[in-house]
């Protein structure tokens with residue numbers, strides 16, 4: 461099953477990010493920071509990479525239920541597709557709501573998407589690496605009903621693509637009728653707010669009507685402060701995925717009693733037994749003292765890292781578009797290289813200078829990977845050129 465609308469739309473994502481950057485340049489309203497945006501897209505990369513490796517599992521689960529347990533065979537036509545779209549959106553609402561209200565799901569399947577303290581289109585790409593299998597459990601009723609796997613994947617993909625454009629501050633409010641029915645940038649800004657009144661509101665995918673129906677709707681009033689209540693403070697996408705799980709495990713460990721431990725996992729985030737002070741509500745945000753995490757090295761190293769990031773993006777896109785043609789060992793090798801790359805670029809963005817030496821190794825590894833992935837007619841030239849450009853560039857950039 462190579463048809464994946466989410467991957468096919470990659471050029472569209474970058475086109476729209478380009479337009480948003482032009483909008484930022486024209487209006488002078490800053491919504492992007494290089495370090496944050498690189499980390500967001502890096503989390504999208506690790507998410508797609510892990511998905512390429514075990515996304516197959518969750519699709520197989522759907523296919524199994526559809527093939528052996530479905531109660532009917534639903535014909536594919538325009539009105540069953542519309543019904544499927546509405547049902548997918550309905551189950552998305554419940555998965556998304558559960559992944560906010562159940563601590564285990566929050567930390568394993570969703571928190572990464574909320575860690576950015578900015579709000580722009582790159583945040584839409586910031587996704588968890590571990591969520592796929594859990595989310596699929598919520599869609600299995602559709603397989604029981606008899607919606608075939610390919611239709612489900614296509615509609616699910618379109619639903620996800622819809623959610624891309626709402627991650628922007630460039631659009632304020634849309635016409636009233638549209639805001640009343642659909643999820644919009646305004647509704648979703650609320651969802652990304654860490655202000656107590658915005659937390660766990662507006663879980664909708666495409667249709668905001670679910671939130672209105674089930675009592676989780678909150679209109680946008682003051683501008684939200686974005687991010688999670690305990691900021692992650694890292695540009696390393698691997699750590700961004702792992703840290704919440706480490707924190708949750710520590711909390712389980714330090715909570716007395718097996719029932720209490722289970723409650724830490726399956727009750728709302730912030731739940732604590734009475735002897736540990738009871739439920740910890742989200743703290744208020746004081747905008748006058750709030751400072752975003754903004755670690756970065758000197759400007760020339762940032763520029764170098766941005767250049768390298770574009771190469772990693774190229775390698776990732778090649779990998780995602782051609783993954784079906786690789787053997788499992790090749791897939792694992794490429795996935796390992798890409799993960800190492802985004803992790804290392806993140807660590808250098810955090811100005812961790814002990815990683816400098818390893819970057820030279822990575823530049824040579826990049827040349828080998830490009831030589832392997834690109835068409836034979838240009839592969840050698842491109843890999844030699846990339847080494848000749850990046851070694852001196854890094855040598856000069858890191859000194860300042």
Ligand SMILES: [Zn+2]
Nearest residue numbers: 556560570651
């Ligand atoms: Zn969410």
Ligand SMILES: [Zn+2]
Nearest residue numbers: 573584627648
């Ligand atoms: Zn979002």
